[in-house]
Amino acid sequence: MGGRPAAPIFFPQIVSLAPGARLGPYEIVSPLGAGGMGEVYRARDTRLERTVAIKVLSSHLSASPESRQRFEREAKTISQLSHPHICALHDVGREGETEYLVMEYLEGETLAERLAKGPLPLEQTLRYGMQIADALDRAHRQGIVHRDLKPGNVMVTKSGVKLLDFGLAKAVAPATPAVDVTALPTQAAPVTREGTLIGTVQYMAPEQLQGREADARTDIFALGVLLHEMATGRKAFSGDTQASIVSSILRDEPQPISRVHPTSPPALDRVVQKSLAKDPEDRWQSAADLGSELKWIAEGSQAGAVAPAISRRRRRDWLAWSIAGLLLVTTLFLGNEVRRLRSGPRTPTIHSFLVPPEKTSFRLTGDDSAPIVLSPDGRKTAFGAGGKLWVGSLSTGAMTPLDGTDAGTFPFWSPDSRVVGFFSDGKLRVVEATGGPVRAIANTPNARGGTWGSRGTIVFSPDFRSGLFRVSPSGGPAAPITHLESGKHTTHRWPSFLPDGEHVLYLAANHQDPRGEDSGIYVARVVGGAPRRLLSSYGSAQYASGWLLTVRDTSLLAFPFDLRGLIAGPEPVRVRDDVNFDLGVWRGGFTASDNGVLAYQTAQAGVGGQLTWMDLSGHRLSTVGEKSEAYSPQLSPDGQRALVVLGDPNNDIWVYELDRGVRTRLTTAAQVQVSPLWSPDGSEILYSSQRMSGESIEFVLTALTSDGAGARRVVYRSKERIEPTDWSRDGRYLLVDRGNIGAQDVWVIPLSEPDKAAPLVQSQFQERGGQFSPDGRWIAYQSLQTSRNEIYVTPFPGGGARWQVSAAGGTQPRWSADGRELYFVSAMDDLMVATLDGRATRLEVKEVKSLFRVNLYRGPRVGLHSYDVSPDGKRFLINDAGEVGVPRVALVTNWTAELAKR
Secondary structure, X not given: OOOOOOHHHOOOOOOOOOOOOEEOOEEEEEEEEEOOOEEEEEEEEOOOOEEEEEEEEOHHHOOOHHHHHHHHHHHHHHHOOOOOOEOOEEEEEEEOOEEEEEEEOOOOEEHHHHHOOOOOOHHHHHHHHHHHHHHHHHHHHOOEEOOOOOHHHEEEEOOEEEEOOOOOOEEOOOOOOOOOHHHOOOOOOOOOOOOOOOOOHHHOOHHHHOOOOOOHHHHHHHHHHHHHHHHHOOOOOOOOOHHHHHHHHHHOOOOOHHHHOOOOOHHHHHHHXXXXXXXXXXXXXXXXXXHHHHHHHHHHHHHOOOXXXXXXXXXXXXXXXXXXXXXXXXXXXXXXXXXXXXXXXXXXXXXXXXXXXXXXXXXXXXXXXXXXXXXOOOOEEEEEEOOEEEEEEOOOOOEEEOOOOOOOEEEEEOOOOOEEEEEEOOEEEEEEOOOOOOEEEEEOOOOOOEEEOOOOOEEEOOOOOOOOEEEOOOOOOOEEOOOOOOOOOOEEEEEEEOOOOOEEEEEEEOOOOOOOOOOEEEEEEOOOOOOEEEEEOOOOEEEEOOEEEEEXXXXXXXXXXXXXXXXEOOOOEEEEOOEOEEOOOOEEOEEEOOOOEXXXXXXXXXXXXEEEEEEOOOOEEEEEEEEEOOEEEEEOOXXXXXXXXXXXXXXXXXXEEOOOOEEEEOOOOOOOEEEEEEOOOOOEXXXXXXXXXXXXXEEEEEEEEOOOOOOOEEEEEEOOOEEEEEEOOOOOEEEEEEOOOOOOEEEEEEOOOHHHOEEEEOOOOOEEEEEEOOOOOEEEXXXXXXXXXXXXXXXXXXXXXXXXXXXXXXXXXXXXXXXXXXXXXXOOOEEEEEEEEOOOOOOEEEEEEEEEEOOEOOOOOOOOOOEEEOOOOOEEEEEEOOOOOOOOEEEEEOHHHHHHHO
16 A cells, blocks of 8 residues: 555545654654545554555544444454455554554555546556456455445556555455355444445445445446546546535436447446446446456457357356347447448458347247347347347347247348247247337247248248248238158258248258258248258258358358259358257257358357255255256155156156166157156156157157056146146146247146146236145246246135245246245346245245355256255255356357358
8 A cells, every 4th residue: 555645535634643653663654645544654664674554543533433443344354355456454553542554555646646647548447447346356255345446445556456445344244155254354233323324425336325235236336437437537427516426326327438438349338337227236246247347348359359258157146148238349340340241352250249138148049949040131130038039239239129029939030121020829920120019920839930031921830840831921821831751751940041032941850860861951942842952961051141051069061052053062161160059949059141140159068967966055065966968857755866857859757866876767759758747655757748640749748657667647638738847745736837838828637637627827928837835725837927937826726816926037936845935046047035924815925035046957948947945945956057158149240251261
């Protein structure tokens, strides 16, 4: 600590120690100034012959017990912090009535002095911001909040910045169970009176100004103010009086940095805007996350290429990639580059990433997904996030939700890039990209993609076991254009028009052996004629820029394609080697525009989950078996075994013996089998399977003995899709999700009279995942009524009334054994617990709180559950994804320019 503090932090008083005065072994050399609570001197350590900074309690405060208590706490606080960007504490002492701290002496100037000369260059703003964020992260992990972060408390040295003056820091409970609470400073009584403002007004968060408790997010707000001031040289919030400054902080948004300095990356605007959110819940939830974003921008600014991956550990405080609405690194000039792609071959290839809207995540894989698709002109994207479809602009980064598209899947564009087609509630629908009324034009029970040709025809796959159909965008009867060849193919899916508007590409495959030699990419005329096989494949394909694109394993391959002869070249070029393939629906995770823009979901290394026992605090206790792509774990009633679904695209039911970690296969039917359930006594296992007869599909609920040795019995048959979710403890009822994907309702099947199956929760919204309370009086389920999944509880058997349990998103409800608690997973991937009282006729929700953060492996069927609660309620069996990161969507402009280099 040293240098000359900025004028605003001096006290109007006479320095009380003269040069030559001694405090223990320390000899005062000269005054340096005053901080928020103490006077600061340059001194000499006579024992070690080094220069130090000494801070003593200001004389006008020395008589205050409260100030002394704060001073003592500062010593304890700083002594716990060892970090290259936090001023080090060497010693603590008392000389008579004078209490003092001996600090590291720093050569340099305060950030306040530096800012008096004008704004910082972008590189310095980002570097100092990263260093401050890293220092705050260290403090926050030790349960310490600074509460007075401002330019006068940041020292600029040759080696970077150093944080000063934790004198106003307050020891708080650690944010994560991993922090040892015994290491935190103790506090017998609060030293800040309720309603007292602690800090410097221009850098205080709204909750501080309102006298509420400060936490780590309060420091994040202050860091956002610092970033804005470093980048612009202007105060983020200003006014003629303190009252007007307070009013500005509570009401106003600061001017975006990019308006002051147009060359500033818009991503920095987003980082600052999120830091300065009025509600702490809307800010970055950790300094580590904020620092990672700054690093991302900094490396992008230096390299101009692909932003580095951010680890899941640094990302798990928020839903993976929930940065609101921007392209990373290259957003500022991406729109211009997209428009210039046609101008000549010299346009450079640009790499960046797409991110979902704030507080949402992309729905990229699975039966109910809505993966990103580029508009033909390469200017926009359509995608699913937060329970609905959105349209994003590549030139501005703006993203707009489309009303009426709740639970929409597999979007596609009209050839003029003005209308979006999609599927929901068993219908093919269209909506203007700018919003407006949604029109239904065809029935599609379980769609597998659509495409819109240049001659005004839509071709779509209405069901996962059907041929392709065509229909007019204005509606009318749908006509078949391909027919399944018995014994060869059981599905035609993922149609994609060629530029002539007359021919369409598609995948033809067989559910019994989708990787077999009969599977391939075919081309067919929309008006009829024999289809032609182009190449062997087990995934989707698209024509773009003279190439036929498809994914094999994780490689995006480009085959040269002759549009006149409809012939694909024999030797492909590898475009990328990190592209995801959706095993659940046999689709490559990529999309390309007409003008050379490519977007793709990056493949994740080490995909799979590890069944892991965790306690109520989230501590890992042990693991079960090896890491695998098993999902939907369910514990047996005695807690000794666990069911899982394993294998894609077709899957089977397996059972783990938990004490030995040994797994046994129970089904070998080579078909889709999902949602296994234990009978209440553990003697049987129920599951759902799909059976095909010609082009007719039947869904069957089958029970088999839990050792797999006995005969199977059919419990229920349905022409409509059903998946069982729970079996009542008295053995009398089943709960099932019934309906097309994205349009399910919760039904009850009385096992003694299955023909009397009836809906319990049914509406225009999707409801699913029903769970019986142990006493059978309540049903918990999730619903999309509010455009995102929330947890509700309704009475059983009556239904009707309902109570919302979650407030910030919720899926996967699970009851405790005594029915007093209901667990669920929040939208931010917290495992939550709600304390309920259901003894009366009305349900009372007493408390809802977070237990710990989870990173769940869900498999390709993202709607299925990923954890279960032990019978004694003391542990959770969690399908843990470990350090697998949140899926990313990469964007490449002028992607064909790189093909010549390969």
